Amino acid sequence: MSFSGEVKEELSRQLSSARHCQLAELSAIVSACGMYSVRPHGRLFLVLQSENLLVARKANLLLCETFDVVPDVSVMGSGDWKKSRVYTLAVRNGDVVTRILQATKFMQENGALIDLELPVSSLLLRTPCCRRAFLRGAFLSMGSISNPEKSYHFEIVCSNPEKATAIRDLIQSFDVDAKIVLRKKYHVVYVKESDGLADLLGLMEANISLMNFENIRILREISGTVNRKVNCETANLNKTVSAAVEQVRDIELIREKIGLDQLPQPLQEMAYVRLEHPDTPLKDLGTYLDPPVGKSGVNHRLRKLKNIAEDLRK
Numbered sequence: 071m072s073f074s075g076e077v078k079e080e081l082s083r084q085l086s087s088a089r090h091c092q093l094a095e096l097s098a099i100v101s102a103c104g105m106y107s108v109r110p111h112g113r114l115f116l117v118l119q120s121e122n123l124l125v126a127r128k129a130n131l132l133l134c135e136t137f138d139v140v141p142d143v144s145v146m147g148s149g150d151w152k153k154s155r156v157y158t159l160a161v162r163n164g165d166v167v168t169r170i171l172q173a174t175k176f177m178q179e180n181g182a183l184i185d186l187e188l189p190v191s192s193l194l195l196r197t198p199c200c201r202r203a204f205l206r207g208a209f210l211s212m213g214s215i216s217n218p219e220k221s222y223h224f225e226i227v228c229s230n231p232e233k234a235t236a237i238r239d240l241i242q243s244f245d246v247d248a249k250i251v252l253r254k255k256y257h258v259v260y261v262k263e264s265d266g267l268a269d270l271l272g273l274m275e276a277n278i279s280l281m282n283f284e285n286i287r288i289l290r291e292i293s294g295t296v297n298r299k300v301n302c303e304t305a306n307l308n309k310t311v312s313a314a315v316e317q318v319r320d321i322e323l324i325r326e327k328i329g330l331d332q333l334p335q336p337l338q339e340m341a342y343v344r345l346e347h348p349d350t351p352l353k354d355l356g357t358y359l360d361p362p363v364g365k366s367g368v369n370h371r372l373r374k375l376k377n378i379a380e381d382l383r384k
Contacts, residue, residue: 072217073215073216073217073218073279073282073283074213074214074215074216074217075124076279076282077209077215077271077274077276077279078122078124078125078209078210079124080276080277080278080279081124081128081206081209081210081274081275081276082124082125082127082128082131082210084206084275085131085132085135086199086203088199089136090194090197090200091199091200091202091203092132092135092136092203093136093173093174093194093200094190094194094195094200094201094203094204094207095128095132095203095204095206095207096129096132096133096136096170096174096207097174097175097176097190097191097194097204097207098190098204098205098206098207098208098210098211099118099125099128099129099132099207099210099211100116100118100170100174100176100186101176101186101189101190101233102207102208102211102212103118103119103120103125103129103211104116104117104118104176104186105117105118105119105186106167106171106176106183106186108183109164113164114164114167114168114171115160115161115162115164115167116160116161116167116170116171117158117159117160117161118141118158118159118160119156119157119158119159120156120157120211121154121155121156121157122157122210122211123155123157124210125157125210125211126143126157126158126159128207128210129141129159130143130159133159133161133170136173137166137169137170137173139161139163139166141159141160141161142159142160142161142162143157143158143159143160144157144158144160145157145158146158168181171183174190174194175190175191175193175194187229187230187232187233188232188233189232189233189235189236190204190236195240198244201240201243201244202273202274202275204240205237205240205241205270205273205274206274206275208226208237209226209270209274212226212227212228213225213226213227214227215267215271218264218267218283218286218287218290219286219290222262222263222264222267223260223261223262223267224260224261224262224266224267224270225258225259225260225261226258226259226260227253227256227257227258228256228257228258228259229256229257230257231250231257233257234250234257234258234259235250237259238250238259241259241261241270244269244273245269246261246266246269246270246273247261247263247266248260248261248266249261264287267283268280268283268284268287271283310351310352311349314344314348314349314350315348316376317344317372317375317376318344318345318348319379320375320376320378320379320380321341321344321345321375321379322345323379323382323383324341324375324378324379324382325341327382328382330342333375333378336371337371337374337375337378339359339360340359340368340371340372340375341375343355343358343359344372346358352365352368352369352372353365355368356368
């Protein structure tokens with residue numbers, strides 16, 4: 071199962087103890103997956119549809135708990151498990167549908183229906199706990215989160231800009247930086263920073279997933295630190311090797327043009343030591359001299375040899 075699937079699995083089994091939070095979460099699912107129709111004699115009919123079994127499970131749980139109703143459940147699709155199936159929950163009792171729509175603020179007190187494409191009423195989202203519950207429902211029905219081993223990305227896909235703006239503002243109310251991008255015909259609310267993703271998992275109360283996320287994040291940070299150190303050491307090694315190769319070339323040029331025996335004794339000794347130890351770093355090279363010389367002294371002599379070689383090349 072993907073990390074996103076694990077988060078949704080965890081959230082699908084949670085149930086807020088407060089009814090107002092249950093209604094906020096249900097309103098998010100109804101807004102994303104719901105359809106209502108008016109049948110003959112004015113009877114209302116409510117359908118929730120999703121290709122995700124976890125969404126259907128959570129919607130069923132919320133309807134049972136908040137309205138004491140067991141919806142009719144059906145599954146449409148081929149027998150091939152690789153192909154998508156559509157899970158449908160239907161509430162056919164008009165009185166119950168009226169109660170559901172009124173409680174989730176999709177029906178006004180005068181009985182007028184509110185378009186499900188409109189953002190959920192702010193009356194359901196007045197408290198932080200209800201906003202967290204709504205975010206749970208929105209993520210379950212419209213969201214996804216990437217595998218933190220590969221990248222940090224959280225998104226909720228909305229059908230119109232009004233819904234996207236409302237969800238972005240809700241997320242930002244918790245001091246999480248959320249943005250909106252247009253992807254084909256959809257408006258996608260997204261968060262990319264790892265701290266923001268951790269905050270969102272905590273807000274939705276996906277505590278097990280949050281713990282797994284933090285463990286993965288720690289391992290990534292350790293791995294990144296190790297890689298940076300290795301890269302730095304590799305770069306330094308390459309720099310040292312390149313410098314040593316140039317020093318050997320300079321010394322060989324001097325030997326070819328004028329002979330090393332024409333050099334002053336300190337430079338002559340330095341030249342022979344470098345030729346005998348071409349891979350030795352400067353801090354160790356001076357130990358082969360008699361008497362031993364420190365890194366700065368070695369560097370000073372090699373610079374003099376370099377200047378002589380450059381004069382010979384002119």
